[in-house]
Amino acid sequence: MGCSCSQAVEITLLVSINELATGIGMNQIDTLQRPGETRWSSHLNSITSLLKMYNATSTVLENLKNTTSNYSQRGDSHNTYNRLRSFEFIFILHMMKEVLRVTDNLCQALQLDTQLQELKSRFNENFVELLTLTIALDPNEFFKLFDIDKICILVNKFYPEYFSQQERERLSYELKHYELDVCKHPNLRKISTLSKLCRSLVESGKSIMYPLVDRLIRLILTLSVSTTSSEHDFLRSSLVVYIEKEIAEKFNINKIIDDFSEVKDRRVQFK
Numbered sequence: 210m211g212c213s214c215s216q217a218v219e220i221t222l223l224v225s226i227n228e229l230a231t232g233i234g235m236n237q238i239d240t241l242q243r244p245g246e247t248r249w250s251s252h253l254n255s256i257t258s259l260l261k262m263y264n265a266t267s268t269v270l271e272n273l274k275n276t277t278s279n280y281s282q283r284g285d286s287h288n289t290y291n292r293l294r295s296f297e298f299i300f301i302l303h304m305m306k307e308v309l310r311v312t313d314n315l316c317q318a319l320q321l322d323t324q325l326q327e328l329k330s331r332f333n334e335n336f337v338e339l340l341t342l343t344i345a346l347d348p349n350e351f352f353k354l355f356d357i358d359k360i361c362i363l364v365n366k367f368y369p370e371y372f373s374q375q376e377r378e379r380l381s382y383e384l385k386h387y388e389l390d391v392c393k394h395p396n397l398r399k400i401s402t403l404s405k406l407c408r409s410l411v412e413s414g415k416s417i418m419y420p421l422v423d424r425l426i427r428l429i430l431t432l433s434v435s436t437t438s439s440e441h442d443f444l445r446s447s448l449v450v451y452i453e454k455e456i457a458e459k460f461n462i463n464k465i466i467d468d469f470s471e472v473k474d475r476r477v478q479f480k
Contacts, residue, residue, distance in 0.1 A: 253309040348400045352392040357384045
């Protein structure tokens with residue numbers, strides 16, 4: 210409670226001298242953040258939160274060292290308070306904040322690179338390319354990533370069996386009208402997911418106006434991986450089942466029961 214009152218007084222003072230902005234959800238009483246073990250950015254967040262709550266933290270430690278009845282806690286609070294208020298600690302705290310600010314962008318970039326490497330290691334190049342090209346139809350953020358060339362490549366490379374040669378040639382012209390109509394539509398451009406877009410195209414009747422685009426969206430939602438990969442996975446699974454069936458036919462059930470009975474005496478006999 211002492212921490213909350215102290216922090217509330219501090220926030221009131223900072224707002225009065227225009228050091229803090231005001232608004233809904235701003236300047237709420239916060240808590241100290243613990244640094245994570247795998248993310249360097251968490252160290253910056255931890256230092257920033259401590260600087261933001263420095264006075265409130267000092268007040269809590271001071272109250273603990275003066276009022277707590279536990280001698281061990283009182284000693285720990287006293288030592289921590291003295292270190293927290295020392296010039297060396299404050300200097301290093303501000304210095305580390307500036308250092309971590311500089312390195313934070315690099316850390317974020319390295320994390321992104323690691324995530325991309327992990328994605329590539331788990332999926333083959335065709336699957337990654339399929340995801341990349343599919344994003345060209347994503348309605349999120351007002352169709353910001355809409356790209357006619359990528360959509361045409363997507364159809365020609367991953368779904369050629371679902372479109373005739375004439376339809377593939379006509380697709381680019383249909384996409385140009387689709388871009389001017391659907392992508393600029395005041396209601397449709399607010400949609401954030403491909404599944405909702407598919408439903409809205411049907412409800413608005415635009416699935417009839419743009420049948421090739423509608424067909425492609427349905428294919429993406431139902432066949433998110435290439436047909437070839439799916440067939441290979443199916444064949445591998447079928448092969449495993451077939452091999453297991455051949456092995457199982459060689460087993461003699463009575464022989465298995467006899468083997469288990471000979472291992473040790475049991476309360477209930479198998480036969």
